[in-house]
Amino acid sequence: MNFIQKEFRHILRDTRTLIIMFGIPIVQILLFGYVISTEVKNAGIAILDLSKDQATIKITEKLTASGYFKIIKNLNSFDEIEEAFKQGNVKEVVIFEINFDKNLENFNSANVQLIADATDANTANIIVFYTSSIIQNYVNEQNKTIKMPFEIKIDERMLYNEELxxxxxxxxxxxxxxxxxxxxxxxxxxxxxxxxxxxxxxxxxxxxxxxxxxxxxxxxxxxxxxxxxxxxxxxxxxxxxxxxxxxxxxxxxxxxxxxxxxxxxxxxxxxxxxxxxxxxxxxxxxxxxxxxxxxxxxxxxxxxxxxxxxxxxxxxxxxxxxxxxxxxxxxxxxxxxxxxxxxxxxxxxxxxxxxxxxxxxxxx
Amino acid sequence: MNKNKIIKVKNLVKKFGDFVANDNLNFEVEAGEIFGFLGANGAGKTTAIKILTGLSKPTSGEISVAGYDIYKETEKIKRNIGYMSQKFSLYDDLTVFENIRFYAGIYGMKKQEIIDKTESLLDKLDIRNHKNSLIRSLPLGWKQKLAFSIAIFHNPKIVFLDEPTGGVDPVTRRMFWELIYDASNSGITVFVTTHYMDEAEYCDRISIMDKGKIVALDKPQILKEQYNAANIDEVFVKIAR
Incomplete structure (x- = not known):
């Protein structure tokens, strides 16, 4: 009993050990708890909208409204994509093809391409998944009100790291x-x-x-x-x-x-x-x-x-x-x-x- | 001033906050003598030795070591002193020769000089067979003798020994002191702290510190007479009371 008391005194008088014993686990739990989340919030994206019509604007709005994305740039040509990625804060570029809305009307189908910066494979995956879900969501909503169902084809590309x-x-x-x-x-x-x-x-x-x-x-x-x-x-x-x-x-x-x-x-x-x-x-x-x-x-x-x-x-x-x-x-x-x-x-x-x-x- | 005074300390004060570790020390050490620096633990011996070796700065006071001012000529002092601390100070994982070469090297000794001196040192300490042994594998007594020999390897004017014989058996201590005499005979001034009172008798002069002050300083013989004591141990007890 005496011995136990003595040991406790050793420990209590050594503030360093105390900090390490109690401080570190708490810090770690906090860190792990906050850090490990597979969610993406406010990811920087760029839009290359070659149509700028009713449909693409709506989809773009939906993307921003979701809270997952923040549009950092509006691009005007394909040449600017590489540049946008290299600057670092753009994680994904969403490209709407020319005559997007018209194609939807005429052929019941239009194309979107998603290019993600896959140097960080995890994030790239999540971002692309979210984006396609939102677009799909839009399709489903629209299809409720029209007779002829249409679809948006999504083409995904992982830049810099094709195989993730x-x-x-x-x-x-x-x-x-x-x-x-x-x-x-x-x-x-x-x-x-x-x-x-x-x-x-x-x-x-x-x-x-x-x-x-x-x-x-x-x-x-x-x-x-x-x-x-x-x-x-x-x-x-x-x-x-x-x-x-x-x-x-x-x-x-x-x-x-x-x-x-x-x-x-x-x-x-x-x-x-x-x-x-x-x-x-x-x-x-x-x-x-x-x-x-x-x-x-x-x-x-x-x-x-x-x-x-x-x-x-x-x-x-x-x-x-x-x-x-x-x-x-x-x-x-x-x-x-x-x-x-x-x-x-x-x-x-x-x-x-x-x-x-x-x-x-x-x-x- | 007398040129034979190799260490001069005048009004040395060292404070740590409110605590006065060295309270107005005054003493001089003559060239070539063995100067014993005695005192109980916490009396301020180590603080003083740290100041003299440049490990620590005094709060105030005039101090010169080996003829150089402690504030302005630290580099010159460093070249002229050797130091052995109470903590053991050789590298465990290096061999005898590697240790010698390293320490001699940092004092700027030439390669050939190191090799020649090493040879004679190995013979002197009778450890020729252990030139390439790791320090770790040597008995403590040998290590301490080696550490001392390395501290004076570069031929300093003064060697500072901070409780060099801590934890060593009496026979080894005796042998260690023979090395100290050797060094002293070759002209090196020895400044040694100890709390073995029998060792104090080996010194030419001793100073006794108590609570940061020097309370006695003279030849061991004179102190014994002065305090009417049979040995330094008694002197020490009488003073400490």
Whole structure:
């Protein structure tokens, strides 16, 4: 009994363990609960209406009224489709053929084409399904009032990933996760290890400058992570047929930037964590889980509640996944992803500055 | 000022918030001597040693180490001191030679010099057969002797030892002190903290700290006479009361 009391005191006095024991599960449940939803809300779509007649306008209205879609653009020609997708926020383009209403009247049939951005296979599937349901709904309603039933033929196309392969999604995601894991977790653990061993003190007493210590720590992991990135790409390419349509050099450059970001996060964590265990816990929960859940890798960000979407914006992996999906699957160039790159760059600079500063403070 | 004073501390104060860890310390250490820094746990020994080695900044006070100012010439001080902490400070998963090479390397020693010195060190410590053994596999006593040897491998002017003999059996401690004498004879000043009172007798001069202040500082023999005590242990008990 005495012993149990003693153990409780240990636990209650260790706030960190308490936070991990109780805080993390709650956070996880919340995240999973909110994140996992197969619904699509306010998905960005573009309309290419070649008829602009009574029927197409009605259908378009129905699409917006449903709440599932938000029309971001009205396109005027087929040439604009590719461009719309590359800009990133258009998930689907709905194309009404010429003389849509006339065809319905004359032939009792008209064509709609749905083109979805299938770099995110999950979302693409759901969006296309919803769109066709709404159109079908319209057909059913109209057919009640007219004698001659008509039909609308829907042609679905999955752009960038015709077969809706999930590997197209998970390769970029896995890449982000592994790089985060190797880079951030390993550096933070290895620095914490030096602190535990007491070797860090000896290093700090030596003529080495903090920057040198950090560089010495980071360089091996940078190289390892780079090798890792290349092997993931290779496995993706040779085993799962995930193409690299864009520039390989750009892809590698972005990857290096992301590794640098992860490394600086790792150093930052190690300035906070005193023990290896704590460093590991922190990397796991602060980096791994958000990378998986909030980066848009597994669960589409668009479906999350607004406050969670806001949190997603500050998740570096999110931007990295967008970047590599774009380069690998859509073959876009820097022109389209400079914003995301800039964001990663700012994150990196921020954490490097912060950790170098923290490293110095510890000396005092 | 006397040039033989290799460490000069004047009015050193270190505060952590309201807590005064070092309360106006004044002392000097002569070149070549073994200076014992004694005190109970929490008396402020480690804080002081951290300030002298540049791991921590004093709140106020004038301090020079190896002839260099602690505020302005930290880099020069670092080149001229060695340090062994109470926590064990070799890499477990590296071999004896790898540890030597790493630490010598960060002090900018040349490759050939490292190799030559390693050879003589291995003979001195009688661990030639263990040059390529992992530190992990060595007994604690050996590790500690090795850690000390590595701390003075780059020939510093001063070596700071923060409770170097914690958790070691008396025989090994004795052997460890022989190494300290060796170093002292070769001209290295030794600044050592300990709470083994018998070790204090080995020092040329000792200072005793209590609650952040230096309460006694002299040759062990003189302190014993002054407090009318048989050994330093008694001196310590009398002062602490």
């Amino acid at each position: 392969k999930s590997s197209f999604m998970f390769v970029p995601g896995i890449m982000a996760i592994i790089l985060m894991l190797i880079s951030a977790m390993m550096t933070s653990i290895s620095i914490a290890r030096e602190k535990e061993l007491g070797t860090m003190e000896v290093l700090l007493v030596s003529p080495l400058k903090p920057v040198q210590i950090i560089l010495g720590k980071v360089t091996p992991y940078f190289i390892l992570s780079l090798i890792n990135a290349v092997s993931i790409l290779a496995v993706g390419y040779f085993v799962f047929d995930v193409p690299v349509t864009g520039s390989l050099i750009l892809l590698m450059a972005e990857t290096m930037l992301f590794i640098l970001l992860a490394l600086s996060l790792g150093i930052f964590i190690s300035t906070v964590a005193k023990t290896q265990q704590f460093a590991m816990m922190l990397s796991m929960f602060a980096l791994m889980l958000p990378t998986m859940l909030l980066s848009g890798f597994v669960f589409p960000i668009e479906n999350m509640p607004v406050w969670l979407q806001v949190i997603c914006q500050v998740m570096p992996p999110k931007w990295f996944i967008i970047i590599i999906r774009n380069i690998m699957l859509k073959g876009t160039g820097l022109l389209y992803i400079w914003k995301e790159t800039l964001i990663l760059f700012i994150f990196t600079a921020f954490f490097i500055l912060l950790s170098v500063k923290k490293f110095k403070i510890r000396l005092e």
